[in-house]
Amino acid sequence: MTASEPAGPAVHEQSRARYPDQAGFVERPGARVFYEVYGSGEPAILFLPTWTLVHSRIWKMQIPDFARRHKVITFDPRGNGRSDRPTDVAAYAETEFEADALAVLDATGTDRAVIVSLSMGAHRALLLATEHPERVEGAIFVAPSLPFNASYDRKKALKAFLAPAPNDEGWNKYNATYWRRAYPDFLEFFFGQGFSEAHSTKPREDAVSWGRETDPETLIRSTVRDGLNNREAALERASRVHCPVLVIHGTDDDIRDHADGAELARLTGGQFLSIERGGHFPNVRDPVLVNLAIRDFVRRLGDES
Amino acid sequence: MTGPSTITWTRALRRPRRALYISSPIGLGHAQRDVSIAAELRKLQPDLEIDWLAQHPVTAVLEAHGERLHPRSAELASESAHIAAESSEHDLNCFQAIRRMDEILINNFMVFHDAVSEGDYDLVVADEAWDIDYYWHENPELKRTAFAWMTDFVGWLPMPAGGEREAFLTADYNAEMIEHVERFPRIRDRAIFVGEPDDIVPDSFGPGLPAIRDWTERHYDFSGYITGFDPAPLIEGREELRRELGFEPDQRVVVVTVGGSGVGEALLRRVIASYPEAKRRVNGLRMIVVAGPRIDPASLGANPEIEVLAFVPNLYRRLAACDLAVVQGGLTTTMELAAGRRPFLYFPLRNHFEQNRHVRHRLNRYGAGRYMDYDASPPEVIAEAIAAEIDRPIDSRPVETDGAARAAALIAPLL
Numbered sequence: 098m099t100a101s102e103p104a105g106p107a108v109h110e111q112s113r114a115r116y117p118d119q120a121g122f123v124e125r126p127g128a129r130v131f132y133e134v135y136g137s138g139e140p141a142i143l144f145l146p147t148w149t150l151v152h153s154r155i156w157k158m159q160i161p162d163f164a165r166r167h168k169v170i171t172f173d174p175r176g177n178g179r180s181d182r183p184t185d186v187a188a189y190a191e192t193e194f195e196a197d198a199l200a201v202l203d204a205t206g207t208d209r210a211v212i213v214s215l216s217m218g219a220h221r222a223l224l225l226a227t228e229h230p231e232r233v234e235g236a237i238f239v240a241p242s243l244p245f246n247a248s249y250d251r252k253k254a255l256k257a258f259l260a261p262a263p264n265d266e267g268w269n270k271y272n273a274t275y276w277r278r279a280y281p282d283f284l285e286f287f288f289g290q291g292f293s294e295a296h297s298t299k300p301r302e303d304a305v306s307w308g309r310e311t312d313p314e315t316l317i318r319s320t321v322r323d324g325l326n327n328r329e330a331a332l333e334r335a336s337r338v339h340c341p342v343l344v345i346h347g348t349d350d351d352i353r354d355h356a357d358g359a360e361l362a363r364l365t366g367g368q369f370l371s372i373e374r375g376g377h378f379p380n381v382r383d384p385v386l387v388n389l390a391i392r393d394f395v396r397r398l399g400d401e402s
Numbered sequence: 403m404t405g406p407s408t409i410t411w412t413r414a415l416r417r418p419r420r421a422l423y424i425s426s427p428i429g430l431g432h433a434q435r436d437v438s439i440a441a442e443l444r445k446l447q448p449d450l451e452i453d454w455l456a457q458h459p460v461t462a463v464l465e466a467h468g469e470r471l472h473p474r475s476a477e478l479a480s481e482s483a484h485i486a487a488e489s490s491e492h493d494l495n496c497f498q499a500i501r502r503m504d505e506i507l508i509n510n511f512m513v514f515h516d517a518v519s520e521g522d523y524d525l526v527v528a529d530e531a532w533d534i535d536y537y538w539h540e541n542p543e544l545k546r547t548a549f550a551w552m553t554d555f556v557g558w559l560p561m562p563a564g565g566e567r568e569a570f571l572t573a574d575y576n577a578e579m580i581e582h583v584e585r586f587p588r589i590r591d592r593a594i595f596v597g598e599p600d601d602i603v604p605d606s607f608g609p610g611l612p613a614i615r616d617w618t619e620r621h622y623d624f625s626g627y628i629t630g631f632d633p634a635p636l637i638e639g640r641e642e643l644r645r646e647l648g649f650e651p652d653q654r655v656v657v658v659t660v661g662g663s664g665v666g667e668a669l670l671r672r673v674i675a676s677y678p679e680a681k682r683r684v685n686g687l688r689m690i691v692v693a694g695p696r697i698d699p700a701s702l703g704a705n706p707e708i709e710v711l712a713f714v715p716n717l718y719r720r721l722a723a724c725d726l727a728v729v730q731g732g733l734t735t736t737m738e739l740a741a742g743r744r745p746f747l748y749f750p751l752r753n754h755f756e757q758n759r760h761v762r763h764r765l766n767r768y769g770a771g772r773y774m775d776y777d778a779s780p781p782e783v784i785a786e787a788i789a790a791e792i793d794r795p796i797d798s799r800p801v802e803t804d805g806a807a808r809a810a811a812l813i814a815p816l817l
Contacts, residue, residue, distance in 0.1 A: 111502035112487050114479035114509035161509040165477055296578040298571055299501050384508050385515070385541045 110154075114161035122179075123172075123200040127188045131179035132172035132201045136164030140234050140395065141210040143170045145198060148217040148242075149189070149319035150287070151307040152178025155215065158384035159391070167395070170210065172201045176315040177307070184314075189322035195224040202232060211235045211395055215380060216242040216353060219361070220325040226338045235341040235398050237391055238361055240350055240377050243335070244328045245357040251326040258320065273320075276313035284308040290351045293376035300381045335364035341401070342367025343394045345387060347375025368394070412522060419817045420451045422472065422523045422547070424514065425460045426530035427482045430661060431734025433463035434630030435596070435806065436529050440469070442810030447817050455517050458482060472521075477513045479506040489665040492730075492776050495753040497558050497572060500532065507533040515544060523547045525816050530554070538589050539582035545589055548816035552809070554596040554733060555760040556622070557607055557614040561753045572755075573608025580607065583621055591816055594809055595622040601764045623812050628805030633741040636722035643723040652686045654792055657724040659692040659717060661735060667697050669749055672781055673728050674704045679785035681707075684792055690724075692717060718742075726792040728784075731757035731773075733764070740770035741801035745791045747784070749776045770798040 117133035133153065142163050144156040153171035163169045173180040175189055175197070183189070198221055202210060211234050214222035219241035226233045244251065262269035269275070270286045288304040325331050342365040346358025355371070362369035370390050372379050380387045421443070425436040433456075444450055453472040454464050457480060464471060484506055488499035511533040518526060528534045529552045538545045558572040583590065595602070595618060602615040636643065649655050658673045660666020670691055681687045689708045693699045699710040714720060721727055721735075722742040729735050731750030739746045748771050750757035765771045772791050774784070 112480075112484035112506060114506045157505045158508045161479060161505065162512040165513075296574055298574055299504055383540070385511065385537050385544070388508075388512060 113157070115164055119205070121204065123197065123204045125193070125197060125200055127185065128175050128181040128183045128193075128197075130172055130175065130181070130197045130201065132170060132204065134205050135160055135169040135171075136167060138167045140398065141168040141170060141205075141207045142391075142395070143198065143202065143207070143210040143212045145212055145214045145218040145221055146172060146174035146177075146194070147215040149174045149176035149311055149316055150284075151304055152180075152310065154178075154303070154307055155378075156213075156380065158381055159213070159388060162388050163391070168205075168207070170201060170205055170207060172197065174319070176319050177311040182311065182315045184318070186318045186322050189319045191220045191224060191322070191324045194221040195228065198225055199229065199232065208232070209234045211237065211398065213237045213239065213391065214241070215239045216377065217324075219243050223325060223331070223334050223338065226340055227334050230339060233340050235343075235394060236338065236365075236367075237343045237345070237394060238358070238367075239345045239380050239387065240347065240353055241344065241358055241361050242353045243331050243357055243361060244326055245331065245360050246354060247328065249328060255321060273313075273317045276316060280313045280316075281305075281309070287352075291377040292382060293349050293351050294374075294382050297376075297382060300378065304378075304381075332364065335361055338365040338367075341394070341398060343370065343390065344368070345370045345372065345379055345390060347372040347377065347379055349374050350377045352377040417522050418449050418451050419447055419525075420453070420521065420523045421525040421527055421817070422514075422518055422521065423452050423454050423456075424526070424528045424531040424534060425454065425456055426532075427457050427460045427480075428485055428530070429732055429734060430459065431630070431732070431737075432529045433460040434734070435628040436460075436527075437463060437467050437469065438628065438630040438806035439527075439809045439813070442807045443814060443817075446810055446814040450817065453517075453521065453523075455514055472517050474513050474517045477509075477516075479509045481506055481510070486665075489751075491668040492665060492749070493752040493754075494665065495561065495564070496751075496757075497560075497564075497568065497575075497755055501571075507536070511537045518547060525550065525813070527813060528552065535590070536582075539586055542586050542589060548591045549589060550592040550594065550813045550816060551590045552594045552596060552625075555603075555756055556595065556618045557603065557605065557760075559603070559605060559755040559759050561755050561758065563753055569608070573611060576607035576611055580611065580617065590621075592812055593622045594812055595624050596626075596628055596805065596809070597764060598624055598626055600767050601627075603760055603763045605759070625809035625812065626802040626805040627737060627741075628809060629737065629741045629801060629803070630806065631718070632803055633722075633738075633743075633801065634803070636719070636742050640723060643719060647720060647723050649688070649723055650686075653688045654684055654686045654725040655688045655690060655723070656680070656726045656728060656788060656792070657690050657692065657720050658728040659721070659735070660694055660697075660730055661732065665751065666694065666730060667702070669728075669730065669776065670697065670702055672776075672779070673784055674702060674708060676781035676784035676788065677705050677708055679782050680788045683785060683789035687788075690720065692720075726788060728788070731761055733757075733761045736761060736765055736771055737801060740765065740768050740798055741803075743796045743798065743800075745794055745796065746771045747774050747787050747791060748772070749774045749779070752776060768799045768801065 117135050119134040122129040152173040176182050219238050226236045259273050261274045262272045270283045284305045288301045292300050344358045344362040346355050348355045426432045455472045457478045525548045527550045558575045560568040560572045602618050606613050691710045692714050704710050727746040729748050731748045736748050
């Protein structure tokens with residue numbers, strides 16, 4: 098197996114509030130996946146990777162807080178962080194991420210966990226909650242990215258993604274040929290959209306630096322791979338989630354529709370926390386609110402059991 | 403002890419007055435001044451109970467004064483270790499270091515939130531506890547006590563090496579702070595500037611933003627400087643102190659110190675290299691170099707005529723007794739020297755906006771110390787400055803001694 102070089106050097110990582118008590122790799126066919134464990138206490142909380150664009154540091158505003166009371170588990174997605182960057186598109190199939198999560202739970206001796214997902218992480222979270230309900234105590238979806246919009250056409254979207262765009266403006270930057278030409282500018286654009294709140298310079302810088310730890314070809318593979326891309330299948334799967342659910346979504350999310358989050362909450366019978374005027378990364382931009390909401394959700398799980 | 407299912411509630415009128423005090427662990431000076439403010443607060447409110455949510459090195463000062471540490475203090479992530487990690491030879495971009503502390507700040511805010519939710523506190527006092535001020539403004543519904551905010555500088559300022567980007571970022575941080583305070587005046591029940599209006603830099607917060615001084619005068623009260631100790635006995639007893647320390651009458655003693663900082667070695671080496679020339683210029687020169695706990699004295703390879711000491715307890719006594727001090731540009735040490743009326747050379751760390759701009763402005767106002775640019779000061783320049791300053795009569799403005807009492811008088815009405 099080969100791994101391609103990261104697109105750019107990362108600046109030295111800033112101090113963490115807390116360092117993992119345990120870290121290692123799970124050896125999956127085709128990829129080694131890097132995980133970390135912090136703290137102890139039930140229930141365990143698994144913060145799932147989102148799109149390969151960033152790695153597990155996207156949860157840095159949650160990890161130290163929850164590790165004070167819980168066993169916190171994170172892992173880097175295939176294609177970023179310390180996980181491998183396989184060159185085969187099939188290695189980025191959603192089922193591989195699902196299997197990575199199970200392998201990490203096994204490797205860390207974790208029978209069950211609360212799973213927390215962000216954006217595209219909703220795909221793996223839905224697979225875990227429906228295929229392996231015995232491993233999932235509850236599911237929190239932050240700014241879920243799911244193909245609920247009726248106008249979404251995966252085939253058309255892929256074709257547009259792979260062909261050169263008519264120009265390089267706005268969302269036309271979300272394009273494979275553009276990434277190959279101007280990857281750093283795509284990162285600036287994307288996280289500028291994602292952090293739509295004023296005074297977000299630091300979160301944008303962080304996210305761009307994590308994006309530079311992978312490369313355009315890897316990111317293209319992670320984009321064209323098989324995911325939960327069919328609307329009917331995604332709706333049907335969401336309606337089969339039976340564990341407690343919390344969905345958090347900002348009304349100013351310029352990456353994924355707030356309406357999709359509301360729909361996911363409705364389908365799963367979950368609670369919906371709507372952040373008025375919030376962007377795509379509330380776990381980063383409104384960490385106090387999100388941490389307290391997750392805390393409250395986890396406490397209520399305890400009350401019910 | 404009570405069981406996990408027990409809830410305790412004390413009837414309001416039977417509760418003692420309680421404060422949770424948070425003192426910044428960045429720099430050495432906050433703890434000393436905060437302990438002296440706490441003592442003054444107790445004079446005004448004798449039934450006041452104070453818990454401290456604190457970390458190293460603040461905890462060492464609190465322990466020495468028998469103050470009570472909140473048990474959640476153990477859950478705080480270290481800010482001073484982060485600042486040390488961000489430093490290199492005589493260099494600390496402290497604006498970027500604070501930005502790069504965001505994970506530590508959210509952790510410490512959540513710990514604070516737990517502490518304040520679990521205790522019947524009437525008041526929170528935060529001396530440059532950025533996390534509390536920032537996140538209470540971001541989450542105003544979480545504020546549940548009176549809040550006294552204190553700082554000795556207002557305004558993030560760019561350093562030239564940071565270019566346009568740093569100028570943009572500092573302005574953006576200032577703008578956010580101004581928006582916070584103006585939108586939610588109910589968060590800071592008292593904002594105390596540790597100093598006088600004249601100590602505020604003459605700069606603006608950034609393009610299109612207010613002048614720092616105007617805005618600060620409108621939004622802060624002023625306590626004057628707070629040394630945390632009374633310099634009068636040291637000034638009056640200086641001759642006796644010199645005898646105790648073995649400083650001979652014909653000796654002119656230069657004390658060189660970088661405090662507990664690990665980034666001071668380059669400065670120590672350079673001052674050591676200035677010794678032969680300084681000795682030629684200054685009759686009776688005796689140089690004492692305090693390496694501090696993080697620098698091995700032997701590693702400095704100093705001229706054997708120079709005394710190199712590792713750790714010195716009560717360093718302030720040597721500083722009060724010396725003829726000249728050579729130090730970095732931190733506010734606490736330089737103001738201690740100003741209060742003790744000693745001449746000194748100070749070398750702000752490169753890229754440290756607070757030392758280079760805020761502290762320097764304040765020292766100019768007092769007429770205390772001589773600013774030295776580290777990069778423009780080879781050993782011969784340092785020797786020349788030592789010779790020029792060591793005999794200069796002290797004409798600096800006296801440092802106020804009632805700062806802690808003034809701060810306490812501003813805070814006490816919240817209790």
